[in-house]
Amino acid sequence: MLGIATVAQSCSDDDKNEGPAGFGTVTGTVTDEFDAPLAGVTVATDESEVTATTDELGAFTLKNISIGSHIITFSKANYQTASVTVYAKKFNDEKVATIKATMEYAAAKIRGIVTDSKAGGAPLAGATVSISASRSVTTGADGSYEIDNLPIKDYTVTFAKEGYTSVSRNLGMDMFVDGTATLNVAMGSTELLRGLTKDDLISADKWFFNEYRGGRNADAYPHWDWACNYMCTLDFAGTWEEQNEGTTLQIRNSSDDQRNNPANLEIFDSFVYGSKLITPDNHTMTLSLRTHSASDDAPVYYGVQVVDLSAAEPKATLIGGVKTLNSEPYVNREFDLSAYDGKEVIIAIGIFRQQSGDYWKQLVLRTIRFTANSIGDDLWSWLPGTPVEGLSGWQMTMEMVRSTMPHTKKSFTGMCEIGGNRDNYFPGYREWREKNHVAANWSFMPLQKDPEVFPSEGYLIKTKGGDATVSTTLPQAYFYAKFAIAEGSNRLTLTTRNFSSSNPTFFKMTAITEDGTLKHLSPVENTAQMAEAAADGCWKFIHESGDKSHPDDYAKFVYDLSEFNGKNVMITIGIFKGEANGDENKLVFRAIDLN
Structure with missing residues (x-):
């Protein structure tokens, strides 16, 4: 059964009940969400014998409709079914009611197989799979299910069957590949934590860091x-x-x-x-x-x-x-x-x-x-713990280097669609979970200065202004995460910008192996307006281009990590007060990609 999108129409009780008597005509147009005419839509009423099909202009006409209240439904393959309610008052003196409907493209599918943990992983038939109160299917003899005609968006999918603990799974937009998301579930497992079975916990978030x-x-x-x-x-x-x-x-x-x-x-x-x-x-x-x-x-x-x-x-x-x-x-x-x-x-x-x-x-x-x-x-x-030799004042210990878990993700964003401030940051931070946001996936070390969390250009770390101490060895703030370096994941790209044409941003990329060996890295290429090596392994750059509407205008700094192939390596990215000036200097995190 397809979900139905209702197009609401505001009417008083009198509007609904008054109108001419007898039979009339309902006419109108159907468009998609971009207001383009939609041909081939089947138009039907609750008087089932009366139907029509829209032409190339999206127009339709339903004749011999009894004048009164009717639900007009609109259906077309790969579109979400819509409906419009027509009341008696909508019919004019010529007994014609004119309406308009909009249909949303919805060709996506959620499919999968439900298995029975009580029966050694055999297919589980008769389980109800739901995405809403009005949209559900039942698994077949082979445990399979499919819910189609869906818009691509986030869903909560619930699996239920009498005698089994219900299971819910969050399914994000990024799980749809070529319009199809596959979600397999085992039911019947014992709850190990309230509401969570072994199958749930296998995919639990990893606590990569030690604080x-x-x-x-x-x-x-x-x-x-x-x-x-x-x-x-x-x-x-x-x-x-x-x-x-x-x-x-x-x-x-x-x-x-x-x-x-x-x-x-x-x-x-x-x-x-x-x-x-x-x-x-x-x-x-x-x-x-x-x-x-x-x-x-x-x-x-x-x-x-x-x-x-x-x-x-x-x-x-x-x-x-x-x-x-x-x-x-x-x-x-x-x-x-x-x-x-x-x-x-x-x-x-x-x-x-x-x-x-x-x-x-x-x-x-x-x-x-x-x-x-x-x-x-x-x-x-x-x-x-034991400080890493060569990183005096960084608060980075050898225990952290050795025990931080290698990351399972390779691409991270600093962009956030939901803004906020000190009193209202929670929704934005929770959105980071779904976006692979750098602040939710790397560990942030604010040694001397806090970041800017919600600028539209991307998450950014910064230096103090005024008379802040100049140093190219001690960062004001930095991020770190560990990665297993290998072919296919040994080239790191930082997409960034800054905000000054006169005061360059000083930053440093450092690799630390699990035995404590460290190396400050130089980019093998970059697209910044100005970039050059500075003291103590830092680089300084100026690049003021790039924003949400112009993602290709940011600078890219590319690093070759192939010398670490086969090793787990801590990567740090820090910002430094590299020269005396009166301004804060800023390093934007638009994206970090390891490929």
Whole structure:
């Protein structure tokens, strides 16, 4: 069954009910979303014997229509079905009603196979696959399904069958290839975390880095400023909120159905989760936490669960038991993950419902940090460890270099369709998840200066103005991520620009191997208006062209990484105050591509 797009018409009750008596004619035109005439559209009424087909001008005529209320439907292959309601009052004195309809091109398909985990992965027939309340299909004997005549956009696809846990999957526009998106699902698996089975967790977001910061308050600017804290780009389940104090896990409590949920100290009510490679360099996890509205008699109940998907029968293992907290000031709580050294596991941090009924608690996460050893009560410092030789003051440690996970993505954007500011950044940050945004996928190190998050030209990092200290060895800010360098992914292109014709931007690309060897890289080619080598491996450039409407006008800096083939390499991109001037200098991230 096709979904129907209704074209609304505003009428009063009198407009609907008054009109001439007898039979009349409905005439009109049909266009596509670009207002071009649409031929070959089948036009039908709820008086099923009356139909017509639009001509090359998109025009149609329906004769002998009883004068009254009718739903006129418009259908054509590869277009979303539309409808228009005609009321008696729409008929004029000549008994003619004139209408217009618009149809959206919708030739995309979602297809796949549903299998039964209870039956060894056999096809599962009779499962209902839905994308909306009015649009669903049922899997066949071979477990296959197909939903067609769709516009290409984001969907939430739900799979349901009696006796099985329902499964929902988010399907983004980027999953459509030549108009078709393939989504295969296994049903019947045991829930390991609330609402998530092994099949769900296999594709969990990866926690590539060893520090995640949340909240708006700049307790230690710029490290802890809102523009530098991106914990809310992680994957959460349940009820949660970005607050001044941190990213906050909450008990679901907004409806009677939620309040009727039973107390449960084994399954999280709300949680954040991701997949993390645990090594001796990062097997101590420290959470900086606080609460709201908790007390000695009514603390928050929370914990950490680990799921080892490589186990014969994976399960959620609670680390250190159920914890309680009632502190308004931030405190550190430490969790030993050394039992999982050498394994990539799912880590979930969550809040438990301790009571049924009207029960409301919040656990505020200010930071999630992974280190080799205990950091004690230290709340605001950079990650401790052995500094990388040659990067004095960078706050980059050998433990970070070795234990950062190689990235699975190769292309990143700095563009954001949703803007924001300190008080309204959440929707923009969440959009980054779907766009492979650099700030959600690389780790940002604001050593001396915060970034500009939402400029239309792309995310940008910058230097201080005024009398900022000049240095070509210590960056004001930088990004880093690790990549497995190999044929087909050993050529990095930075698409960028700056904003001054007189003060060049100084930046540096640095590669660090896992043994601590570092090399400052020079581009093998660039398209900047002015670019040249500067001191200490920096490059300086001027290029003021490029914006959302002119993506080809940005400068491109291309780097050859083939000398690192076969190695995992940390790549850093930093901005430097390379010379004294009164301005901030800026480095735009339009895109980063590894190919």
